[in-house]
Amino acid sequence: MESVKSFYETPSPAGFTGIWSWLITFDHKRIALMYLYAILFWFILAVLLGGVIRLELMFEGKTFLRPELYNSAFTLHGVIMIFLFIIPALPAVFGNFFLPIQIGTDDVYFPKLNLLSWYLYMAGGVVAVVSLFSDGFPDTGWTFYVPFSISTNTNVSTAVFAAFILGFSSMLTGLNFITTIHKMRAKTMGWLQLPLFTWSLYATAWVQLLATPVVTITLVLVMIERYFNVGLFDPSRGGDPILYQHLFWMYSHPAVYIMILPGMGVISEIIPVFARKSIFGYKAIVASSLAIAIAGSLVWAHHMYTSGMSDTAVFVFSLLTFVVAIPSAIKVFSWVATLYKGAIEMTPPLFLSLCFIYLFSVGGLTGLVLGAPGPNIHVHDTHFVVAHFHCTMFGGTGFAFFAALHYWWPKMFGRMYDFKKAYIAAVLVTGGFMFHYVPMFILGLQGMPRRYFDYLPQYAPGNFFAGFGALFMIAGIGLMMVNLFASLARQRTVPPDPWGGVTLEWTVPSPPPLHNFEKDPDIPDYPYDFSKIVAAGSGSRPKGA
Amino acid sequence: MTDIINPVALVDRSLYFIIGFSFVFLFAITLVMIYFVIRYRRSRHPVPADIRGNWMLETAWIFIPAIIALAMFISGWQAYTGLRNVPEGALEVAVIAQSFSWIFIYPSGKETENELQVPVNTPVKLNITSSDVIHSLFIPAFRVKVDAVKGLDTYAWFLPEVKGEYFFQCTEFCGVGHADMTGVVRVVSREAFDEWVEEDDGW
Numbered sequence: 035m036e037s038v039k040s041f042y043e044t045p046s047p048a049g050f051t052g053i054w055s056w057l058i059t060f061d062h063k064r065i066a067l068m069y070l071y072a073i074l075f076w077f078i079l080a081v082l083l084g085g086v087i088r089l090e091l092m093f094e095g096k097t098f099l100r101p102e103l104y105n106s107a108f109t110l111h112g113v114i115m116i117f118l119f120i121i122p123a124l125p126a127v128f129g130n131f132f133l134p135i136q137i138g139t140d141d142v143y144f145p146k147l148n149l150l151s152w153y154l155y156m157a158g159g160v161v162a163v164v165s166l167f168s169d170g171f172p173d174t175g176w177t178f179y180v181p182f183s184i185s186t187n188t189n190v191s192t193a194v195f196a197a198f199i200l201g202f203s204s205m206l207t208g209l210n211f212i213t214t215i216h217k218m219r220a221k222t223m224g225w226l227q228l229p230l231f232t233w234s235l236y237a238t239a240w241v242q243l244l245a246t247p248v249v250t251i252t253l254v255l256v257m258i259e260r261y262f263n264v265g266l267f268d269p270s271r272g273g274d275p276i277l278y279q280h281l282f283w284m285y286s287h288p289a290v291y292i293m294i295l296p297g298m299g300v301i302s303e304i305i306p307v308f309a310r311k312s313i314f315g316y317k318a319i320v321a322s323s324l325a326i327a328i329a330g331s332l333v334w335a336h337h338m339y340t341s342g343m344s345d346t347a348v349f350v351f352s353l354l355t356f357v358v359a360i361p362s363a364i365k366v367f368s369w370v371a372t373l374y375k376g377a378i379e380m381t382p383p384l385f386l387s388l389c390f391i392y393l394f395s396v397g398g399l400t401g402l403v404l405g406a407p408g409p410n411i412h413v414h415d416t417h418f419v420v421a422h423f424h425c426t427m428f429g430g431t432g433f434a435f436f437a438a439l440h441y442w443w444p445k446m447f448g449r450m451y452d453f454k455k456a457y458i459a460a461v462l463v464t465g466g467f468m469f470h471y472v473p474m475f476i477l478g479l480q481g482m483p484r485r486y487f488d489y490l491p492q493y494a495p496g497n498f499f500a501g502f503g504a505l506f507m508i509a510g511i512g513l514m515m516v517n518l519f520a521s522l523a524r525q526r527t528v529p530p531d532p533w534g535g536v537t538l539e540w541t542v543p544s545p546p547p548l549h550n551f552e553k554d555p556d557i558p559d560y561p562y563d564f565s566k567i568v569a570a571g572s573g574s575r576p577k578g579a
Numbered sequence: 580m581t582d583i584i585n586p587v588a589l590v591d592r593s594l595y596f597i598i599g600f601s602f603v604f605l606f607a608i609t610l611v612m613i614y615f616v617i618r619y620r621r622s623r624h625p626v627p628a629d630i631r632g633n634w635m636l637e638t639a640w641i642f643i644p645a646i647i648a649l650a651m652f653i654s655g656w657q658a659y660t661g662l663r664n665v666p667e668g669a670l671e672v673a674v675i676a677q678s679f680s681w682i683f684i685y686p687s688g689k690e691t692e693n694e695l696q697v698p699v700n701t702p703v704k705l706n707i708t709s710s711d712v713i714h715s716l717f718i719p720a721f722r723v724k725v726d727a728v729k730g731l732d733t734y735a736w737f738l739p740e741v742k743g744e745y746f747f748q749c750t751e752f753c754g755v756g757h758a759d760m761t762g763v764v765r766v767v768s769r770e771a772f773d774e775w776v777e778e779d780d781g782w
Binding site: 268270309315349366376380395 | 611621627633636644651656725728749751761
């Protein structure tokens with residue numbers, strides 16, 4: 035194994051060196067790393083924008099931003115986090131890197147399309163930047179609601195066009211993954227031998243492929259309205275502004291499952307490895323992923339109870355929303371049951387996964403409040419909603435992303451990070467998180483609306499406290515990144531299986547060679563059978579650098 | 580007026596039910612999780628059991644949450660119907676939202692801006708529309724919120740039972756002045772209202 039050259043040393047296509055060995059590569063692992071750097075850049079930027087928002091809100095009245103700039107700050111925070119971070123983060127980075135390895139193959143089915151997806155992602159990011167410096171920052175919120183988005187003077191068209199391009203990147207990645215899983219699996223690997231991360235990517239990819247075109251078309255309609263003023267959403271000319279909301283959420287609600295499903299897949303990988311015990315209810319987890327993907331596509335109008343749509347629609351969409359709660363609950367029960375009678379070794383990825391379960395549960399349970407029509411009317415469009423979706427998207431997908439980084443980092447780079455700093459960072463982010471969002475839940479119940487530049491005096495204490503939580507979180511994220519990247523200065527010393535994992539990525543060297551497998555991999559009958567690892571004895575405990 | 584059920588009570592009952600259950604569930608799942616992590620740590624419990632599932636347990640945790648979710652839905656729906664079914668004899672006030680203020684028009688023709696005056700113990704129905712972009716009228720004390728959309732008529736109703744001042748806000752982002760679109764609901768006695776609504780204040 036020692037003589038095997040890693041994919042860092044063997045560019046693909048061969049013959050290119052330096053920057054070109056990256057920019058025109060077809061290697062799924064290099065493309066994944068290019069996504070990682072770009073996505074981290076946008077993530078850090080949007081985190082800092084979020085900090086700016088909370089700093090402005092810490093004190094009543096104008097603190098240091100004009101209202102126009104405040105409105106742009108939360109719009110940019112939302113657009114960047116949604117379209118440039120959470121939607122692509124797990125599939126584009128860890129999906130690209132590990133999906134082919136987990137199914138025992140050497141690349142995705144369409145490597146060139148994969149590279150094109152990356153270029154579309156980068157192009158979307160560039161257009162988003164351009165939109166900032168042409169006619170003023172967009173100020174509509176990431177939801178681009180009409181008629182405001184059509185009538186405002188800022189550069190909404192370019193921002194919408196950026197989201198349009200990013201939609202293609204997402205769709206093509208989905209197409210690529212579906213095809214790869216169908217056509218490229220190792221010959222002896224049946225559907226019920228797929229690792230759960232791969233399963234979650236499969237369910238996600240279908241949503242990406244089927245739902246994204248809806249928002250793509252909707253965003254084109256906004257551009258048509260801005261340039262040609264056709265009247266699609268104008269009631270005086272037979273249009274309907276509520277139609278826009280239906281079309282927008284028809285994608286954007288399924289999109290939250292595009293964001294969370296791969297995160298659930300990551301947690302389903304990590305917990306069995308560190309409990310050294312088979313996942314509890316493999317088939318139930320697979321079925322719940324598919325159920326979430328299907329039912330989650332039919333609940334979009336629960337964002338619209340106050341919009342003026344019919345009471346019948348409220349009834350149907352609310353009932354369907356409670357249906358989606360059940361498969362999510364099944365997953366949480368399965369993860370916790372996996373810990374029962376395990377041999378649990380605490381490590382940073384496991385710690386982050388446990389934080390995920392806690393924070394995601396808070397997000398899911400507060401979602402029940404929002405799904406119920408009567409209570410929803412009170413908390414809709416308040417800080418309660420903001421806190422709820424940050425619990426699912428940041429406490430959920432964000433923490434799954436952190437957990438995935440710590441879990442697969444040694445495999446991707448061949449180097450281990452410092453455990454102690456990783457724990458400190460995780461505690462800072464989680465503690466800051468609670469300090470940040472619990473006051474926001476209370477503010478929401480008291481009636482503080484979202485997207486408010488200023489607020490009534492009774493909301494001052496909550497906003498003041500939330501600002502401190504934000505500072506802790508930003509410090510924790512900073513420490514986490516520094517700790518991970520500091521490991522790159524060390525030697526590559528990580529063995530193929532530092533954690534005692536049994537999915538196929540732990541059978542190849544860290545980092546893997548260009549074609550992933552030196553010889554055809556042995557496909558286990560069941561992807562989470564730890565009996566060999568247990569029989570080999572406890573071995574050396576995973577240690578930080 | 581005592582035979583009218585104030586929907587505030589229904590909404591709050593549903594809120595307490597769902598949030599109360601959520602707290603119980605969250606504590607239970609978190610405590611079990613922490614207990615397992617400590618009890619079955621590798622130094623104390625080095626040989627794991629090989630348990631891949633248990634169909635009885637898995638069936639139970641599909642059906643029990645399903646029943647609880649259904650109960651939550653029903654309580655939420657009851658609260659919602661309370662908010663939607665306007666009792667007879669309500670005072671009707673027309674509301675027009677504009678960037679960035681609220682206009683209220685009373686049956687007598689009287690108009691006010693950012694200030695809604697209503698008599699105590701009388702149901703009030705607000706007929707809402709917008710003259711430009713979408714706004715949303717939110718009166719937290721009465722658990723009332725509904726969007727104001729140009730070209731669309733929406734409504735909300737509430738029953739003010741205690742005299743006093745209650746604030747309202749705009750909750751659909753509408754531009755630079757969004758956070759300034761606040762105002763006050765003044766609940767006054769019937770006599771004071773009748774006198775006020777007839778007086779000509781030069782509008």
